[in-house]
Amino acid sequence: MKRGLILAMVLCGAHGTALAVDAASNAANTAANNAAVVIDSRYSSSGSFLPAVNAARDAAAGFALSRAMLTNVVAKHCAQIDVAHALRADEARxxxxxxxEGAVGAAKGYxxxxxxxxxxxxxxxxATQYRDGVMAQAKADAIATMESWFPEGEQDGATCDKxxxxxxAGTRDIGSNEEFGTVLGRLEGDMQAYRDAQSTE
Known part of the structure; x- marks a missing residue:
């Protein structure tokens, strides 16, 4: 059943977009660390805006992508219990x-x-190794959470209900996360400014 969870992670991307890559890619993760870039938010003389790039935002973006994957897979997993669970899980998703969606979109853009x-x-x-490393880590984090909730891929109605x-209740919303919520809120604003500046060029 654990293999089924991993397969589900591969098939379910964030909001219908395939995000998953090989979570076992140590080389990609190493390359991602080596490719770290730090830039402060700034406007150019021509009015273009470049959002800040730093380790805190790297981690927050990975968290948002992982939560998106997790949300889709939880709904898919709980939907297999019965019709009632399927309806509630789909509504929750x-x-x-x-x-x-805004925070996840900002994370993808970042x-x-x-x-x-x-x-x-x-x-x-x-560049490819950086992207693959980010996505691999997000997928691995989502799988780890699923396996902690549903050991061996078991379909537990009580856990699904919880x-x-x-x-x-909103406690799984990105903005409610103490570690990353504020960072992602600011990132979302910066990425919107970045898109707005690009659209006027």
């Missing part, structure tokens, strides 16, 4: 996306921005 920066500084191979209740 939809609610989560309504509240968190990773794409980081990849572009690494590509300019270190080349295409390093987790789904947390989604409905």
């Amino acid at each position: 939809n609610r989560w996306w309504q509240h968190n 990773v794409q921005l980081q990849r572009a920066i690494v590509q300019v500084k270190q080349g295409e191979a390093a 987790v789904v209740d947390e989604y409905f």
Whole structure:
């Protein structure tokens, strides 16, 4: 059953977008660490805006992507119990996306921005390894959480009820996370400013 959880992680991307890559890619994770870039937010003389790039935002973006993967897989897993659980899990997932889509989109945009920066500084191979490392870690974190909730992939109705209740209560929302919520809120604002500046160029 554990293999089923991992397969589900591969098939379920964030909001229908395939995000998963090989979580066992140690080389990609090492490359991601080596490719770290630090930049402060700034406007150029032409008015272009570049969001800050730093370790705190790297970690927060990975967290958001992992939560997106986890949310989709939880809904898929709990839906296999019975119709009632399927309906509640699907509703909880939809609610989560309504509240968190902006943060996940900002995280994806940030990773794409980081990849572009690494590509300019270190080349295409390093940029690809950076992106793959981020996605591999996000996937690994989501799998670890699923396995802690559902050992051996068991379909436990009581655990599904508890987790789904947390989604409905908002405690699984990205903004409610003490470690990353504020960082992601600021990142979302910066990425919007970045997109706005690009659209006027």
